[in-house]
Amino acid sequence: MAALHTGSSPTVQDPTAIPRKDMAVIWVLLTAAFVAILNETTMGMAIPHLITDLHITPIAAQWVTSAFMLTMAVVIPTTGFLLRRFTTRQMFLSALTLFSAGTLLAIFAVGFPMLLGARIVQASGTAIMMPLLMTTVMNLVPPASRGRIMGRVSVVISLAPALGPTMSGFLLDHFGWRAIFVVVLPIALVAMFIGWRWLTDVGETTHAPIDVLSVVLSAFGFGGLVYGLSQIGSLSTGANPVPLVLALVVGVIALGLFLWRQVVLQRKDDALLDLRIFLSKDFSLAMTQMFLLSLAFFGSITIIPLFLQDALEMDATGAGLVVLPGALAMGLLGPVIGRIYDSRGTRVLLIPGSILAASMLWLFTTLDTGSSVWLVLIAQTLLAVGLALSFTPLFTAALASLKPKFYSYGSAVIGTIQQVSGAAGIAVMMTVFTAIVDAGGGTEVPAAVAAGTRTAVTIGAIIATVTIIGAFLIRKPADDTDEAPAHAGH
Numbered sequence: 001m002a003a004l005h006t007g008s009s010p011t012v013q014d015p016t017a018i019p020r021k022d023m024a025v026i027w028v029l030l031t032a033a034f035v036a037i038l039n040e041t042t043m044g045m046a047i048p049h050l051i052t053d054l055h056i057t058p059i060a061a062q063w064v065t066s067a068f069m070l071t072m073a074v075v076i077p078t079t080g081f082l083l084r085r086f087t088t089r090q091m092f093l094s095a096l097t098l099f100s101a102g103t104l105l106a107i108f109a110v111g112f113p114m115l116l117g118a119r120i121v122q123a124s125g126t127a128i129m130m131p132l133l134m135t136t137v138m139n140l141v142p143p144a145s146r147g148r149i150m151g152r153v154s155v156v157i158s159l160a161p162a163l164g165p166t167m168s169g170f171l172l173d174h175f176g177w178r179a180i181f182v183v184v185l186p187i188a189l190v191a192m193f194i195g196w197r198w199l200t201d202v203g204e205t206t207h208a209p210i211d212v213l214s215v216v217l218s219a220f221g222f223g224g225l226v227y228g229l230s231q232i233g234s235l236s237t238g239a240n241p242v243p244l245v246l247a248l249v250v251g252v253i254a255l256g257l258f259l260w261r262q263v264v265l266q267r268k269d270d271a272l273l274d275l276r277i278f279l280s281k282d283f284s285l286a287m288t289q290m291f292l293l294s295l296a297f298f299g300s301i302t303i304i305p306l307f308l309q310d311a312l313e314m315d316a317t318g319a320g321l322v323v324l325p326g327a328l329a330m331g332l333l334g335p336v337i338g339r340i341y342d343s344r345g346t347r348v349l350l351i352p353g354s355i356l357a358a359s360m361l362w363l364f365t366t367l368d369t370g371s372s373v374w375l376v377l378i379a380q381t382l383l384a385v386g387l388a389l390s391f392t393p394l395f396t397a398a399l400a401s402l403k404p405k406f407y408s409y410g411s412a413v414i415g416t417i418q419q420v421s422g423a424a425g426i427a428v429m430m431t432v433f434t435a436i437v438d439a440g441g442g443t444e445v446p447a448a449v450a451a452g453t454r455t456a457v458t459i460g461a462i463i464a465t466v467t468i469i470g471a472f473l474i475r476k477p478a479d480d481t482d483e484a485p486a487h488a489g490h
Contacts, residue, residue: 022140032191036126041164071123073226079131080412096192099125131411150396151338159331214272217258224251232427286398289470296460299425311449326384350471353389361461401477429456
């Protein structure tokens with residue numbers, strides 16, 4: 001431990017200590033991020049109610065969730081630049097203002113267009129919160145305590161989305177869909193007031209001008225990809241493939257131009273998303289691992305509830321309760337896993353985590369109409385534990401491998417990869433699932449649903465198996481942020 005010389009006797013500084021005022025900043029951000037992410041998953045359960053109350057089609061109602069996801073995919077890549085260009089307070093208050101304004105609009109929505117607009121405004125604020133939280137943690141928390149605090153961040157990432165459907169189900173049954181927004185709004189406003197009074201700025205800002213062309217290319221690139229991927233499943237219903245193909249083509253071309261533009265701009269430190277972060281081998285390996293895990297995970301957790309309802313013929317509430325323990329375990333284990341990362345590094349977590357996740361996905365490939373609900377519950381919970389062992393050390397090690405001025409860009413990439421890989425995993429597995437189910441007679445035939453589940457989850461199991469190799473390669477970076485070999489941008 002380092003000694004601070006004050007002119008008399010030296011005092012010992014605890015390398016894990018976090019000043020009280022810094023911890024207060026982190027708690028404010030954690031609370032705000034929890035509310036914003038909780039809200040992301042609340043509307044899925046409300047779709048049947050929206051169809052009835054607003055007199056819209058199921059396809060239109062689905063846009064309440066699709067538009068949210070699309071907005072996140074468009075805004076998150078810009079947050080790396082925005083977090084360097086504006087202060088912590090400015091970004092926090094902007095995010096909560098957008099989120100609160102969207103929530104208020106939703107409460108008083110007089111029709112579907114107004115509700116859709118409200119969700120887009122909400123998503124604009126939500127997209128800022130997680131990169132802001134991660135960047136602030138990396139700037140405030142000493143290296144020896146980063147795993148512990150990032151473990152709390154993982155609670156927000158995993159526990160909040162899991163509680164969203166449960167909370168919305170209760171409110172929908174008793175009060176209607178507007179109540180979802182009524183409950184969330186005061187919490188957001190209190191968090192915004194606390195932040196306005198006590199939140200302090202963290203890190204240094206730059207005065208680089210925002211590149212409008214990069215923003216446009218990013219929107220068409222990431223937005224086109226996520227939209228195209230999210231619509232792949234609709235092909236099985238006879239939907240026109242032209243818009244989907246056009247979106248993917250535009251997305252790929254725009255993304256290529258966006259990446260080229262960033263390489264040019266980063267020479268002057270003016271990039272919207274600085275790609276020099278990928279010069280860090282540890283960061284690149286961690287992001288590859290996270291992409292593969294998210295690809296396998298998000299697709300699989302979309303399929304399993306369908307298996308429970310259509311193959312095992314459970315109701316929606318029962319299916320939700322089966323997957324809830326896994327989500328709770330994933331969130332609550334975060335701080336414990338973070339402490340292990342701080343003391344033992346990555347491999348002691350990543351290796352068993354990737355093996356456990358892959359094993360449970362292979363177990364899911366054996367499901368049939370005679371499978372026990374308890375088997376699914378235990379396997380789903382263990383899958384979540386395996387992922388919890390992986391995600392916290394992955395994004396902590398990834399960001400720790402970067403110089404401080406690149407933290408915001410790294411946080412933006414983590415969020416972007418989760419959005420794109422999640423959309424891709426859901427698209428691929430749902431397409432395979434639907435094709436197998438339709439060939440077997442439709443969702444009314446439990447055996448067909450079971451066959452579709454086995455085939456789709458096999459894809460996830462194969463992808464997850466590859467991550468076992470990556471678990472051996474990723475290491476905890478050196479704690480000294482001035483060591484040249486360990487950091488991008490030197």
